[in-house]
Structures are given as structure tokens and as C-alpha cells.
Amino acid sequence: MVPTNYYLILSAVLFGLGVLAFVFKRNIITIFMAIELMLNAVNLAFVAFGQALGKSDGGVFVLFVIVVAAAEAAVGLGIIILTARNRRSLNVERVDLLKL
Amino acid sequence: MPILENLWIIPLLPLLGSAINGLFGAKWPKAIVNSVALGSTGVSFLCAVEAVREFLGYYEGNHKAWVKPFFDWIVAGNFRAGFDLQLDHLTVVMLLVVTGVGFLIHVYSTGYMAHEGGYYRFFSYLNLFMFFMLILVLAANYVLLFVGWEGVGLCSYLLIGFYFLKKSASDAGKKAFIVNRIGDFGFMLGMFLLFRTFHSLDFSTVFEAASKPEVAVEPLGQFGVLTVACLLLFVGATGKSAQLPLYVWLPDAMEGPTPVSALIHAATMVTAGVYMVARSHILFTHAPTAMYVVAIVGCATAFFAATIGLVQSDIKRVLAYSTVSQLGYMFLACGVGAFGAGIFHLMTHAFFKALLFLSAGSVIHAMGGEQDMWNMGGLSKKIKVTYWCMLFGTIAIAGFPPFAAFFSKDSILFAAYNSETGGKVLYGVGLLAAVLTSFYMFRLIWLTFYGEKRYDEHHVHVHESPGTMTGPLMILAFLSLTGGWFALPALFGGKDYFAEFLSPVFGAGEAGGGEAAQSLEHILSIVAVVAATAGLLVAWRMYSKKVQRGTSEGMHKLLYNKYYVDEIYAATVVRPLVWLSTNVLWKVVDAGMIDGAVNGVADGAAAVGDAVRHTQSGNTRSYAVWVVIGAIVVLGIVFWPILHPALFGGVR
């Protein structure tokens, strides 16, 4: 059996990479993907804990997370499409009206 | 005992009347306003009578005052100021006077104010005044009494400035309010001192504690706690009851409508000070020094005001100064320990001074607003009822038997004469004041009702006042005739019913029996009558024949200008205060410190915002980094117990 630790550390690493992408990328879609990546990392942790504790709850949580991610993607991508239409750019640094 | 059980009804009724009139009266015709105002006061008068009847029955059963707490108003630590109402014999007198005279004056006002604007406003104020006055007299602790105290002050302010379009009126209102503030300040200090001493402000508790034997009577000339407290309370009394040196507001208060002068500035409110002193007589009896001060101040005021009254030409001002001097008499009585006599004079004075003011009001009404006596004369034929009522009042105040003031003033002077500390002097001055009183009152009579008329027929057509005005006049005339007869038997060796009635409160102290006292009292009363007659004769001598407005110089001028007291106050107190508040308080403290602080805070906030604003770059990536920072902080805090060995090389 693979020790639970491995999975957890892997999920931590993936999460960190997700965060990195989150702050490093400029393309709004890619940033969105970074969020998905973080969610996946969390899912991995969930499943790992579920396995470690011998419960299925982890799996259930993962299902919920996936559902939420799907909904989020639907709405978020709609927003992205609007943004791209209005701002003629996907670069978040060019979408900077939210300031004084 | 339905009414006694819920005593709050009595003050509540006028309050309701005031609220209703004040809120809706503007739209209503006068009739409804009348019915509301008169109804509320009349019913509360009836309730008062019923309450008194029940109380007397209750007193037969168990010999003590009726006290009932209705709800807690302020409760802080060991301090409790409840809405407690109290009914004892002293309160009974005040209650009947306030409600009765107040009701009569309401009735009068319906006639007098018939043609004035702000009719509903006037009655709303008047009812409000009734409410507060009743709270004042029914209160069972100093705090509630102070509520009434301030409330009547407020109403007085509102009513003096009733013609607020008239500058002099509004100024007079402010003056009254401010001068009263000084007194109230003293009163509050007195309350605090009492609370510090007795850890309570309920009358019962305080007086029981004070009347304990171990509480020593502080000898004369020594300023113990009680003395100081009493003096402070008396400061409040001087403010409210227009004694030296705070009397100045009362003459100006005549700017208000005449019924107001009658009700507030003669009959009830101004006597609040006397009532308060009498109410706390136990404290005063333990502080002879304070009593002495009270006596001196009262006596001085009586004489001083009388002298000013001699030369005034405004009919209402004459009465105002006479009010001041009569109040002086009452304080004199209290000062020499004859509280009963003081209250007795208070009652009679309420009757005849209200009568005089209302008659004066009737005269003014007849003269179409003219108040200067030099522009009157020869009215006796034209307005007979008013004339007779006025005459009754005059005789009463002058102290001719068998009118009210004869008995009350007589008992006061007698008590003064008997008092051990400088009694003779007080008596002499009091007597002199009596002479002056009768002089200026009869001067008023002659100037107003006799001689040839000094007014223009074509402009002024004199007419008798309506029944709503003359009716109360007659009732009051009757009262001021008979009001003193409680004490009638005392003159002939019998007992003074009034003093006896009040004895549960003041104890059977004064009205010392005995042959010597009896004969002395006879002598003194004869002397008093002689004095009154002297004043009458002088007045007749001077004013019965044809007179002109005298040019005023010398003594006359000094008196006519009221000893320049107002000017002195202005110079010594007002101007420095104005200077201080303008140059220091306003320009430095307010504009500088307070506004500075407020603006400074605002500017600081703006500056901080301006600095922090740059984090709001609108750049999503920066926000993302902020999110990350926040996450780091949160996780750092959450995982701290796990992490710090990792960070500081600790070993698990």
C-alpha cells in the first residue's frame, strides 16, 4: 500500500503549483484552470483521507467538489466570454477597471 | 381607595390633554380644544379632591403619609429613583391649590385668549405645566421632584416666550430659563450631597435618617454637611421662587400672557421653592445657619421688592414685584421655622395674587392691551366686577381683616417676632414691607380705577370681560376673602385649624398657645392693621387727587430702574461670560479643539485611504497575490502549533 502521506504531499505540491499558476498566469482562462487544478489537489487529499480512515465520505466530498467545479466552470466561462467580448482581451492585467 | 391606589391618574390627565391638544389641536376649533384642556384639568381637580378624601380616611387608620412606588425609573447600584408618588397633608394643600387655581385659570384663559393666535399651543403648554407641577408636588423623592421642577421651568420658558415673535418676550423667556439654571445647579449639588450623606433621595429615607437623635443639630454659624446641603437647596429655591439675588427673571416674565403670570408666576410655580424648603423642613431644622440665611434672604427680598414695586407704572410689574415680596414673606416664615405659616401664606397668596393678576388681565383686556397705569384711571364705573374683584384682592394682600393675608401674614410676623435669632429686626423689616405693600397696592387701585381717565376714548372703548373671565374672578375673590378663616379661631384663643391640619407634617410646633402669646398676637395684629392703614392713607394722600406721570429723579429714579440690578448683573456676570464664551469657548475650544479633532479624524481617514488606495490597483493578479498572502497568514495561524517546531528546529 502507498502511505497516505505520499498522496497528501502530492496534493500539497499540486496545490502549490495551482497557486503558482494562479498568480503567475495572465490569461484569465488559464487562471481559471489554475483554480481547477487546486480543486483537484484538494480532491486528491479528500480521497486519500477517505482511504486512510476507511470511509467513503472522502469520495462523496469529491463528487460534490466536482459538481461545484462544473457549475463554477459554466458560470465562470460565461463571464469570461462576456469579458473577452467587452474588453477585447483575455489578459487580466488589461481588465483593470475595478479601481479608483 | 381607587384614586389613591393609582395616584398617577392625577398628573396623567393634564399630560394627555397637553399631548392631544399639542398634536391635533392645530386643526380643531376652539371649542374642542377648550373641552380637552378644561376637561383634563377639571377631572384631575375632581380626582385630586377624591384622592384627598380617601387619603384623610386612610390617615385616620394609620398615621403616616401615603407613599406608593409605581415603577423604577433609574436604578444604578444602590441608587434607586422610582416613579413614586406621595400624599401627605402638605401635598394635599399644594395639590388642591394647584389643581383648583389651575382649573380656574384655565377657565379664565378660554376667555382671555379667545382672540389670540396659537390657542391650542397655549393650552397644550398650560396643561403640560399642570402635569409637571403635579409631579413636583406629588413626588416622593428629590429626583422626581426635580423632574417636575425642571418641567415647570420649561413650561414657564415656553409660556413667557409665548409671543415668540416679540423679541422682548423671547428674551424674557431665555432670561427666566438661564437664571433658573443657576438655581437648578445649586439644587442638583444639594441633591448629590444629600445622596452622598444618606445614600438615598427618597423623602422618607432621608428624613428618617436626618431626624434620628444621633444626627446632631449643627449649631449656628457652623457649616456642616446638612447646612451646606440646605443652602444649596435654597439656592435652587431662590432661583425658582425669585428671591434675591436671582429674582430678576420674574418681572420680565410678565411678557407672557396674563393668565400665565397668574398661574405660573404668582400662584403655583414660584411657590415651588417654598414648597421644597417646607418639604425638607427636617433638614432645615437641623441646620439653623441655613434657616437664618433663608430668613434673612426672605425678609430682604420682601422689603427690596416692595420698594421697587412702589414706583412701577406697568400694572403687571407692580404685581410681579409684589409677588416677589410676598414670596419673601413665605421664606421669612420658613426661615423662622414657621413652615406652616409659610404654606398658609402660600395658599392665601395663591388665591389673592391669582385674583389680582386675573383682574389686572381683565383690566388690560378692557383697555385693549394697555398696561401702563398712567394711561388708565376712572375705570371703576366702567368695569364694576373687575373693580370689585381687584379691590378684594388689594384689601386681602394689604392684610386687612378678615381677608386672607391678614391671618397668614400676621402669623408669619408673629413667628418672626418670636424667633430667637434677631427676631425683632426681621419683624420690623417685615412690617415695613407690609406698609409698602399696602401702599403700592392702593396706589395701583387709585391710578387704575379713580381719577379722571387718561386714555383716548376714541381708540379705547372700555368693556367688561366675558363671564368666563369674571366667573373665576368672583370665585377667587370669595376664596381670598375666606381663605384665611382657618386661622380665625386662633385669634380668639381657639386653635389654628390650618396649622393643626399640617401638624402631621411639621409637628405641632408653632402657634404657641398661652396668655402672653395670645395678648402679644393681638397686639401684633393690631400693629399690622395699623401699618396697612398707614400705607392706605399715604396712597390716598398721594394719588386720590389729580395726578400726572411724575418726572423721576433721585431715589425715585433709582427705584424706577430697580436699583439698576439688571445693569449690574449685565456688567458683572453677563458681559464677562459672553466675552469668555465668545473668545475662549467658541473661538478656541469649539472652533479650535473640537472642530479640529473632528476634521482631523476625517482628514486622517482620508489620508489613510489615500495611502491604502494603491492596493486597489484593479489588477487581478495583485488581488490574487493578496489572496495568497491572506491564505498564508490564516494557515500560519492555524498550523502554528504544528509548524513552530519545524520553523525553530524543534524535534517532535
Next chain:
Amino acid sequence: MSEFLAKYAFLIIPIIKVVILVFAVLTIDAYLTWLERKVIAHIQARWGPHRVGPHGLLQPLADGIKFILKEDPMPSGVDKIGYFLAPFLTLTLAITSLSVIPFGPDIKAFGYVTNFGIADVNVSLLVLFAITALGVYGVALAGWASNNKYSLLGGLRSSAQMISYELALTLSVVGVLLIAGDLSLKHIVEHQDNGSLGLLGWNLFGFAKDGEGFTQIIGFICFFIAAIAETNRVPFDLPEAESELVAGFHTEYASMKFAMFFIGEYTSMIAVSCLATILFFGGWLSPFPASWTLTHYLPSVILIPFGLWVIFDGIRYETIFGRILLPGVGTVLTAMGAALFLSPAANDLIQGPFWFFAKVFVFLFFYIWMRGTLPRFRYDQLMDFGWKILLPVSIANVVLTSAFLLWRMH
């Protein structure tokens, strides 16, 4: 040697299977193209391929050689990764999807018991769907990467179509899952085994043993339509609608890459047919009650006459090559039939696969048949049909089935 085998059997047997499977699939694909062209030709009253080899039997071989030898031009401005990835993705996913399909009951050979298929996952259906779900990327990527508006439109269309119909596909299967109460294809098949009633036990008719079954005819129809759309076949082959999009997402592909798409498409056809067989037609189960033992000889009964016919047909063939080849094939077939007839063991072994492939063949033929007959949908019609008819109907099917099962439970 033997202990080496025993030690690494878990590794060796799958490898062998995979090799066999890949070769088999590729061959079948090749001859599927031949069959398709023939059938359509006959539908259209033509001969179809008949030059390369007798009856054009070697045509697929020629095609393969052609594909390999052709030049492979790469258009300018393509996205290299995507351009190369797409065909591989398509083909690999298509073939992988076959890996979880049980072609028959477990085999007992050489003392080893192994399943007639590559992997035996207990959620094989889900795995299958997962793999097919990923199939979208091949198309979409191909369309996008080849930097060509036709390709892009084709790619978008096909991927949109695929995800739209994937919903219907999955939902139409749910009925079967409810009945079987299991996600493993093998168990689904075994659950349809109703010894006494034969084909009535299939989910299509729904007289499963222990009574908990409900006819999935609606489910099957939905499934099959969705499957056709899923595989971009006529009448849902809009991605490669020549009249509008030249060749859709693989316009820019040539030679082997194109071949990969091609093979991928046919492989997924096979996969889908297998799935339909398993889910609704009882997989490898024979349509006859188990008691009818005579039906076990059906394979040989079919093979021997067919072989004889091929021999006789071959003798009278025009070309020499044909006169040599065809009788050979015929004799082989006849021999096989005879062998099966003579050795019951081999015959038993062949029963399951026989029926399985027979059913699959029917489906494949159906595919071809439809291609020969039906016109193409318009895009909006396609979408409307998928979302407004197919999806609700399949949901209704789910509701019906579950309601019935509940009713049976109580």
C-alpha cells in the same frame, strides 16, 4: 520455464491478449471498410471493389499500403502538439475502449482461468464511458490544431455533438444499470442469462431471472441513436459533411494520420456495437434456451455450407488467382466447421464469442446499411433532436424503469 510462466502470468497473458486484440481489431477494421464499400455499392446497384483480389478482397491491404506510402504534408501554421496528438489520441482511445469489453465468458485454457477480454474492472462500463468521453479531444484538437476554418468548424461541431449526445448515451444506459445493479459489463451480461427463456432474458425484452427486469427497448433505441451520433456516423456525420466542410476536422490530415482517424472511427463503431450487444442483447448469451443443446452446432452448421459455397464459387472465378485463393479460404472455413463439429470442447469454447460476434456483426451491418440509406441531419436539427427529444426520452426511460423496479420490489 513453467514457474516463470506462473510467476509472470499476470503480466504475460494480458500482453498476449493485447497483441491479439490489436491485430484482430485492425484486420476487422480493414475488412469492415471493404464490407462497407461492397454493401453500399450493392445498395446503389454497383459492383464496388472487385479488382484487387477476388471480389476485391485484397482492397484493404492495398489501401493500407497506400496510406503508409503516401506523402504526409503538414500545413503551415499548425499547432504541432495538437496536430500530432489528435490522431494518436483518437486511435488509442478507440482501441483502449475495447480493453474492458468481455467478448465471452471466462476461458479455461492450459489450467489458467482468464476472462475473455483484456481487463476485468468492476466498473468497466464507467471506464468505457470515461474513455469515450476523452475521445472528444481528438476531434476538437484536430479541428483546432490544423489551422483551417473548415477543420475548426468541423471540430467544434463534432465535439459539441459528442458531448451533447454523451448525456443521452449515458442516461439511456442507466435503465440497464438499474436492472443489473452493477457496473461491471460481465455481470450485466450474466444477469441477462435467463436459462429457460433464452433471448427473452435480454435487457431488450427484460424477462431477467428473479423477475427484476423491464424492457429496455426505449433505452436501446436512445442508446443506438446516441451511439451513432457519438461515432459521427451517418446520419450524424456532420463533422465531415463534405458539402459544407470539405472533410471536417481531418481536412488537413493525410496518409497515416488520416488513416488513424479512419481506423479510430471504425474501432469506435465496433466498440459501440459491442456495448450495445452487451447491454441490451445479452452479450455472448445464445438467443436459445440452454436446454436446446442442438443449437450448439449452429456455428458449424453455418460455417460448413458457407465454406462449400465459397469453394464452388471460387472454382468458377474469372482470374487464376481467384481460382486458387477462394477455394483455399473455402476449405479452411469448412475444415473449421468440421473441427468444431467434431471436438465439443472447442465448440463450447467458441459458443460465446460466436454469438457475440454474430450480434456485433449485425450492428455493424446496420451501421453500413443506414449509411447507404439515410440522408444527413442539419446541424440545428441535430442539436434539437439531441437535447429536446433524445435526452427527455432517455430520462423518461430511467423514470419508467426505476418505477417498475420499485413496484416489483414491493
Next chain:
Amino acid sequence: MTAPVIIFFVLAALAVLASVSLILQRHPIHSALSLIVVMVALAGLYLLMGAEFVAAVQIIVYGGAVMVLFVFVIMLLNAGDEERTNFSKLATFGGIPLALALGGIIAAAIVRSSGHLPPPAASGAMSSTKQLSMLLFSEFVYPFELTSFLILVAILGAIVLAQREN
């Protein structure tokens, strides 16, 4: 080093490399593809942990639907390579170290605290899809129903957002 561990490391390496490539790729499509790889690798890990159902859902929903949506949007908006602007000083200088710090904190916390975890239970605890569905429809039924509402809302929101005003 048993077979599962080897498989784990292979998949883990795949996932990490793919994530790194997600960051390094300039074109969103390539990032998307790398993300898909990550997801597939994670699905493999789930299988390794014996959570077949989760693995399948991971691929079907994430890989098959969500990411397809992403790819669609990228194609639809015809997004080119991302321009590496550096308007945000904070992100330029502080971003990477901070992100690494965050990951480090989590990893360190896990390493430190993993002692408290019980040893991994024998595989199969999660394997039974039945058990999972039981849990999902008994204990978590209300959240489950709520998610349906969530999805409905999301659908409506997406439609409202994406339709052109006319």
C-alpha cells in the same frame, strides 16, 4: 518498493510535470491539455486507491465535460498566446515566492501532522461504488439535492451571461 508505489510515483511525476507545463505553456490550449493530463493522472491515483467510481467521474465530468468546455471557450474566443505583461509589481516580484511559501506551509503541516493519521486501510474501503452511493443518498441526500439546484442555477446563469443582448 512494491508495484503500487512504483505506479504512484509514475502517476505523481506525470501529474506534477503536467502541472508545471500548465504554468510554463504560453498557449491556453496547451495549458488545458496539461491540465487534462493532470486529471487523468489523478484518476489513475484514485484507481490506485481503489476509488474506481470517483476516478471514472473524475474523467467523465472533469475530463469529458468541464475541460471540454474550457477548450471550447478557448477555441471560441480564438485565444492566442498569452502576453507576458508585468503591470502588477506585486505579482511580478512577490507572486512566485509567496505561492511557493503557501505550498511549503501546507506540505510542512502535512509532514508534521501525518503522524496522527491511521495507517492506510486495506484497499476496498472505498472500492464499493454501492457503499458510496448509499452514503450519497442517505447521509448526504440534502447536499446532493442542493447540488442539483446549484447546477440549475449555474445553467441559467451561464445562458443569461452568454447570450448576446438583442
